[in-house]
Amino acid sequence: xxxxxxxxxxxxxxxxxxxxxxxxxxxxxxxxxxxxxxxxxxxxxxxxxxxxxxxxxxxxxxxxxxx
Amino acid sequence: xxxxxxxxxxxxxxxxxxxxxxxxxxxxxxxxxxxxxxxxxxxxxxxxxxxxxxxxxxxxxxxxxxxxxxxxxxxxxxxxxxxxxxxxxxxxxxxxxxxxxxxxxxxxx
Numbered sequence: 607x608x609x610x611x612x613x614x615x616x617x618x619x620x621x622x623x624x625x626x627x628x629x630x631x632x633x634x635x636x637x638x639x640x641x642x643x644x645x646x647x648x649x650x651x652x653x654x655x656x657x658x659x660x661x662x663x664x665x666x667x668x669x670x671x672x673x
Numbered sequence: 674x675x676x677x678x679x680x681x682x683x684x685x686x687x688x689x690x691x692x693x694x695x696x697x698x699x700x701x702x703x704x705x706x707x708x709x710x711x712x713x714x715x716x717x718x719x720x721x722x723x724x725x726x727x728x729x730x731x732x733x734x735x736x737x738x739x740x741x742x743x744x745x746x747x748x749x750x751x752x753x754x755x756x757x758x759x760x761x762x763x764x765x766x767x768x769x770x771x772x773x774x775x776x777x778x779x780x781x782x
Contacts, residue, residue, distance in 0.1 A: 645714065667739060
């Protein structure tokens with residue numbers, strides 16, 4: 607029972623926002639790979655551009671449309 | 674994002690793909706792309722996993738802080754612009770041009 611509770615606590619810790627936040631990336635780091643859907647729902651994978659194109663990843667907030 | 678769109682030809686010349694990423698849904702991004710006349714993909718990080726991986730998720734508000742990363746062809750981060758800097762694409766473009774220039778120099782040797 608005690609063991610089960612501690613596993614539950616560990617899982618909860620993983621789920622709490624901020625607990626798993628890694629340190630901010632810096633220049634020279636490998637960009638973490640990802641696959642995300644574009645505006646038409648088509649998956650776009652970062653590593654598909656490897657060896658072909660540089661990639662500019664512009665994180666933006668829809669509410670602030672400047673730039 | 675409009676500023677990135679205005680420079681899209683310059684980015685293409687520097688062999689660079691522009692990807693916009695936000696925590697908004699794909700349908701919301703579709704409306705936004707149309708409204709702003711954007712020709713590059715807008716990716717939906719609805720689960721916020723990528724924003725978190727890149728260490729830029731604003732925990733308080735639940736969205737990603739305005740940040741631009743330049744990733745080279747080897748998958749290495751070459752440049753980071755934050756907040757106000759990230760709204761102006763000129764820094765990112767300068768880095769991409771430099772990367773292409775270096776590559777061209779390298780292939781001559």
